[in-house]
Every structure is written in structure tokens, then in C-alpha cells.
Amino acid sequence: MGAQLRLLRRRIKSVRSTAKITRAQELIASSRIVRAQQRMQAAVPYEREITRAVSGVVSNTASVDHPLTVAKENPTSAAVLVVTSDSGFCGGFNANILREAEALRGLLESRGITAVPFVSGRKGVAWHSFRNREMGGQWTGFSRNPAYSDAKTIAEVLIESFKAEDGIDEIHIVSTEFVSMLTQQVVVKRILPLEVEEKEAESPETIPPYFEFEPTADAVLESLLPRYVESRIFSALLQSAAAEEAARRRAMKSATDNANELIKTLSQEMNQARQAEITQEISEIVGGANALADAAAGKE
Amino acid sequence: MVSPEREIWSGEADMVIAKTVDGEIGIMPSHAPVLGVLVEGGVLRVKRGDEADLVAAVHGGFISVADNEVSILAEQAELGSEVDVAAARDALERALASVNADSENMEAAAEAKRARARLRAAGEDV
Numbered sequence: 449m450g451a452q453l454r455l456l457r458r459r460i461k462s463v464r465s466t467a468k469i470t471r472a473q474e475l476i477a478s479s480r481i482v483r484a485q486q487r488m489q490a491a492v493p494y495e496r497e498i499t500r501a502v503s504g505v506v507s508n509t510a511s512v513d514h515p516l517t518v519a520k521e522n523p524t525s526a527a528v529l530v531v532t533s534d535s536g537f538c539g540g541f542n543a544n545i546l547r548e549a550e551a552l553r554g555l556l557e558s559r560g561i562t563a564v565p566f567v568s569g570r571k572g573v574a575w576h577s578f579r580n581r582e583m584g585g586q587w588t589g590f591s592r593n594p595a596y597s598d599a600k601t602i603a604e605v606l607i608e609s610f611k612a613e614d615g616i617d618e619i620h621i622v623s624t625e626f627v628s629m630l631t632q633q634v635v636v637k638r639i640l641p642l643e644v645e646e647k648e649a650e651s652p653e654t655i656p657p658y659f660e661f662e663p664t665a666d667a668v669l670e671s672l673l674p675r676y677v678e679s680r681i682f683s684a685l686l687q688s689a690a691a692e693e694a695a696r697r698r699a700m701k702s703a704t705d706n707a708n709e710l711i712k713t714l715s716q717e718m719n720q721a722r723q724a725e726i727t728q729e730i731s732e733i734v735g736g737a738n739a740l741a742d743a744a745a746g747k748e
Numbered sequence: 749m750v751s752p753e754r755e756i757w758s759g760e761a762d763m764v765i766a767k768t769v770d771g772e773i774g775i776m777p778s779h780a781p782v783l784g785v786l787v788e789g790g791v792l793r794v795k796r797g798d799e800a801d802l803v804a805a806v807h808g809g810f811i812s813v814a815d816n817e818v819s820i821l822a823e824q825a826e827l828g829s830e831v832d833v834a835a836a837r838d839a840l841e842r843a844l845a846s847v848n849a850d851s852e853n854m855e856a857a858a859e860a861k862r863a864r865a866r867l868r869a870a871g872e873d874v
Contacts, residue, residue, distance in 0.1 A: 487753070490753060490754040490755065491753060493750040494752045498821055501783060501812045504783060504812065596751075596752040599752075659782060659783045659814070660782045660783070662769070663770050663784075663785070668783050668785055675810075675823070679752060
């Protein structure tokens with residue numbers, strides 16, 4: 449009996465310290481979400497402006513046949529940029545992304561396209577190298593706090609291989625979108641070739657103006673499109689960073705809740721064991737006393 | 749005026765002067781829509797009526813003018829008042845030193861240009 453009591457006490461102690469750790473992680477993640485969200489907000493104006501500029505150029509030039517906008521007739525290979533996190537402890541965050549990336553890979557392969565994974569984030573890289581999957585490129589170390597230069601590095605590699613003769617023909621990006629504190633959604637987007645949409649202007653005010661270009665439309669497009677891709681990747685990285693922290697906060701919160709639940713059951717069990725021990729001791733004493741009394745009565 | 753990481757400044761202006769790859773361009777109200785590529789290490793000047801000019805160092809990017817709205821999409825940008833003059837001067841000296849050592853060093857040359865633009869934006873003579 450005494451052994452069981454000691455065992456329970458030890459378990460409670462260890463669960464309690466785990467709960468303390470997960471609680472701390474939860475709080476850290478909560479404070480990081482706020483910062484990640486702010487960075488996300490701060491990047492919005494640039495993205496909006498660059499999207500506007502791109503649509504301005506595209507709607508002004510009659511024929512858009514920049515290599516980055518033209519879809520190849522028979523695409524044979526596609527790059528899949530998978531944005532995962534560097535550190536774990538964030539629930540199903542990475543598992544969800546990788547599952548979605550696998551689904552995309554299956555889809556592409558059924559269309560006869562080989563998918564080349566480009567991976568950002570230590571977890572995704574580990575997942576791919578464990579399965580001996582060849583990666584077109586890998587980047588780690590910035591999932592929590594991506595800088596624009598990180599997005600630039602990734603975009604450069606992708607655009608480079610997109611432009612190459614026998615390179616990739618499509619670029620897809622699989623990342624997690626931060627919808628709200630509670631919802632994060634894995635999204636799959638094709639970023640290249642750009643989809644040029646013929647759209648009717650929604651209202652007279654939104655007709656894009658007729659631009660003049662400095663120096664030329666082609667030159668502007670040439671330098672604008674890579675920036676646009678960079679900005680899309682950057683925003684995916686920022687979204688993913690915020691989503692990662694939100695996923696971590698939730699995972700850590702449920703871990704803390706579970707630990708507290710466990711502490712409760714264990715304490716009840718421990719109290720029961722302690723009570724049983726006391727009851728037994730009492731009955732032993734009473735039994736002993738009775739036996740003594742009986743023996744004394746027999747002597748008389 | 750925006751950079752990928754943040755919005756740097758927004759407000760009313762009488763005139764915007766920027767440096768594109770074709771040369772300086774001054775935008776006044778009712779200017780025709782223009783989309784231009786900005787040079788690396790340029791200085792942007794925003795004239796605002798009575799207030800002092802707003803000066804910023806802009807490294808690469810675009811200027812887009814439409815409907816009396818000027819957007820500067822800079823890859824990197826810094827307001828003149830935010831420039832750390834000592835650090836910029838230091839960066840300029842280092843970049844110049846490596847340009848002197850190796851005149852093919854494009855990176856250092858670009859770095860020198862950037863540092864110079866930052867100093868000019870801060871109102872220093874270079």
C-alpha cells in the first residue's frame with residue numbers, strides 16, 4: 449500500500465511539472481501570435497500595391513507573353529513549395545501540410561507531372577529526407593520569423609528553375625493560412641504561371657487606368673513579376689508563421705488541460721489509497737487490541 | 749510608400765520626385781498614369797506645402813501613379829529621419845574599401861550606392 453501511494457505522488461509531481469512547461473509554452477505562443485499577426489498586417493499594403501501594379505501592367509499590354517505568365521502546353525514537372533515549421537510542439541500543423549502536399553503530388557502525378565518538392569522548415573525537410581525524397585531545395589531556420597530576404601532567396605531559386613530550359617513548368621505552394629486564432633487552413637495555390645484572368649471591371653471607378661511605362665512595358669513586367677512572386681511567398685511565410693504559433697498555442701493549451709485532468713484523477717486515486725491505508729491501519733490496531741483484550745480475558 | 753515588411757509613410761503630397769532607370773521623374777497632381785522601375789539607391793523626395801520635404805532612401809522597386817495616387821513599392825526603404833548616419837557612413841566606407849580592392853565586386857558597389865542614398869536622404873553631404 450505504501451508503495452502505491454509513493455508511486456502516485458511521484459506521478460502527480462511529474463505531471464504537474466509537465467503542465468507548467470506546456471502552460472509556459474502556451475503563453476509564449478500567445479504573445480508570439482500577436483507579433484506574427486502584426487507582421488502579417490504590415491505586409492498587406494505592399495502586397496496589395498504590387499498586385500495592383502501587376503494587374504495594371506497585364507491589363508494594359510495587349511499580349512502578355514512573358515515567360516512567367518505563359519503556361520506550357522504539356523507541363524511535365526512542377527515545383528511544390530511546402531511551408532512547414534522549424535520546431536514541433538504544434539499539434540497537427542506539419543502533419544496537415546504534409547498530407548495536403550502528398551495529395552497534391554498524387555494529383556499532379558495522375559496528370560503525368562512529376563512533383564519536385566521544395567521545402568522550407570526543418571520539420572518538412574526531416575520528413576522528406578527520412579523518406580529519401582529528393583528535394584529541389586530546402587531552407588530552414590526562419591519559420592517563426594521570416595524576413596523578406598528569406599522569401600527572396602526562395603523565389604530566386606524557384607524562378608531560376610522555372611526559367612531554365614528543362615526546368616519546372618509550374619510552381620505550387622502548400623502553406624497554412626491564418627484565418628483566426630482558432631482556425632488555420634492548409635491552402636494549395638499555384639503561383640506560376642500566373643493566371644491571367646479576363647475580368648470585366650466591376651464598376652466604372654475600378655477600370656484600370658491606361659499606364660505609361662518607364663522605360664518600357666516589357667522591362668517593367670520583367671522586374672515586376674519576380675517581385676510579385678517574392679511577395680506572394682513572403683506572405684505565405686508570414687501567414688504560416690502566425691498559423692504555426694496559433695497551432696502551437698492550441699496544442700499546448702490542450703496539453704495543459706489534459707495534464708490538469710490527469711492531476712485531478714491521480715489525486716483522487718491517491719486520496720483513496722491514503723484513506724485505504726489509514727482504514728487498514730485502524731482495523732489492524734483495533735484487531736490487535738481486541739486480540740490482547742481477549743487474551744487477557746482468557747487468563748482470568 | 750510601402751516596403752514588403754511595412755508601410756513606411758502615407759499622406760498628402762504636392763509633388764513626388766523619384767529616380768527611375770530613365771532618369772528623375774517629378775509627379776504633380778493629375779499626372780498621367782505611369783508605372784516606372786526605380787533605381788537601386790535612389791532618393792525619393794516628397795514636397796508637402798508648408799511642411800519640410802519628406803526624404804527617403806529607396807532601394808529598387810517601382811513607382812506607380814494612377815488617379816492622383818502615387819505608390820512607391822520599394823524593396824527596401826528608409827525615411828531620412830530614420831537613417832542611422834554613423835552606421836550608413838561606416839557601411840559606405842567599408843563598401844568603398846572593398847570596391848577599391850576589387851573593382852569587379854558588384855555587391856559592394858551596390859552596397860556603396862545604397863549607403864550613399866541613405867546618407868543623402870538623411871541630409872548629409874556625400
